[in-house]
Amino acid sequence: MTKILKVKNVKDYSSWLGHTDSHLLVSIINYEKVSPVRHTLNDYSVYGIFFHDEAEFDLSYGCGKYDYKKGTVICVAPGQIGGKEDNGEQVMLTGWALLFHPDLLHGTLLEKTIKNYSFFDYRVNEALHMTDEEHDTLVSLMRQIDDELRKRHDELQNVILVNYIELLLNFCQRFYNRQFITRRLENSDILMKFETLLHSYYENGLQFTYGLPTVQYCADKLCMSSNYFGDLIKKTTGCTAGNYIHRYIISLAKNKLSSGLGISQTAYELGFEFPQHLSRMFKNSENITPSEYYKNIRNGKHMQM
Known part of the structure; x- marks a missing residue:
């Protein structure tokens, strides 16, 4: 039977490593100070950002495997499973982990916007590969958060911690944008x-x-998470993956209408449940209805005869 550590709060993970937290909702772990450590396969109810400096070992993450090497960041969100099942082996690690409970974000802007950081839902093979400069930036932020956690708690500490976390997430987003470009x-x-x-x-x-092809279908066939696939297409083409699919479908619709096929038959052959669904997509894309497009085509042909 697979052994899974339930990480319901940051203390659950810290206790496994022998690390003592000074905050109930936030944990910063310097792996060098807790090594050697045993592997653990974790069921997360917290957010986590992990990177190791010198480790090279296979990690499970969802349904995939990943060769975790230097300069790689993995982000997890509540509801995800990741890590490696404890097999009794102990490994020496250097690097950092930041874990924070969703309760820390209650009443903050980040509580509403954290869903926009789509890399929390990337698959592990879509992890962030940092340059040395990017690595140093994240280490610096980890040290600053660690320093804040060592200070006496006051009414502003949580606000400062959330601001640090948001800054770190924004840097991760910038680094991912760079990765798409490179x-x-x-x-x-x-x-x-x-x-x-x-x-x-x-x-x-x-x-x-x-029915119509979906972003999820295409992402699955290309062995990507839908979030990573969507972000990649947006960075590459300037439009969303959904809009890209719609543009492809509209081009097929134009070809069929131009060949003299009726609107209802065109809708059926493209996988629309109802002709009006084609009409709506066509109007949104072309600013005219399929009927108007069909008439324009027919009038154009008539004028040429």
């Missing part, structure tokens, strides 16, 4: 695979079984 060649290959996937979806008639 991987443009790889991203272009993904875009080509995306196009091919949409083409084969309709070539194989999957729309008659599953």
Whole structure:
């Protein structure tokens, strides 16, 4: 039976490592000070940001595996499972972990905006790979948070901690944006695979079984989380993955309407449940209805005869 540590609060993880927290809702762990440590597979009810400086070992994360090497950041959110099951082995680690309970964010702006940091829902193979400069930036922030936690608690400490956490998350977002840019060649290959996937979806008639292609379907086929896939497409093309799919569908609709196919039949062949759903998407994309487009095409052909 798999042994899983329930991390219901920051103390649960800290206690496993032999670390003593000075705050009920926030924990900063310098792995160098608690090593050697045993592995642990964790079921998180807290947020966590982890990176190790010298470790090289396989971690489980959700349904995937990851070779965790220097300069890599993994972020987890409540409801996720990650780590490596305890096998009795002890490993020497250097690096840092920041864990904070959702209760820390109650009543703050970050409570509402933390969902915008989509990297909390990335798969582990989509982790952030830091440059040396980025690594030093995060270490500096970890040390500042650690220093704040060592101070006597007052009415402003939680506010300061939340501000530090938000700053750290913003840096992570900046580093991810850089990573999307530096991987443009790889991203272009993904875009080509995306196009091919949409083409084969309709070539194989999957729309008659599953309806319109979805972002989740495409992400799964490309072995990505929907969040990472969506962010990658947005950074590469300037539009969302959903809008990219819609544009592809509209281009197919135009081809069918131009060939003389009626609106209802076009909607059916593209996987729409009802013709009005095609009309709505078409109008939002082209500022005219399929009927108007169809009439324009027919009038154009008539004028040329």
